[in-house]
Amino acid sequence: MPLPEIRTVDDLRGALSRYGFPGDRERFEEELAAAIGASPTDDFEGAAAVVRAYRHRVLIRNSPEIMTALEDARAEEAEPPSGRRSVI
Template sequence: MSAQHSETPVPAPLPLKTIGDIRAALRSGHGFPGDRETFEADLQHALETSTETDLNAIAAVIVDYRGRIRLYQDPEFDIAVQEGIDLAARLKQEAQER
């Protein structure tokens, strides 16, 4: 018999095509702590500093927070963060032992 792997179910990606989708995801608790508030502040700043012909700052805010939400949803993200923390702790300990 072969061993079965128990995989963590991957949640379906959230629809993040509009500002409303991003707001809804952040209201539902997706994203990092504080993202809900900082998204609105960053979006407001981008709107205030953009011109009618250059909306790149607004697009950058949308892309940034869409990425944050997707990172937060990724089950592998927590594992990668913990690996980074463990590596930093090990490197610090090795440096102190020298």
């Protein structure tokens, strides 16, 4: 299923709720509120960075290629190295 366009913060909220990793929506709201609270009134670059990061997370979560690569990496980490002996 293709992702909807994410053009606004409300679009991103909806995408995080539907397509994000578990807990992303809640963490997004917390990080966005903290970034807005810490921003000068004429510069919301911190808040924009939070929005960009979570938009990217949605795109990653819904990329079959990236998710396959992550699963492969996790499987490799779980496998013990072959051919190595412990030296005691």
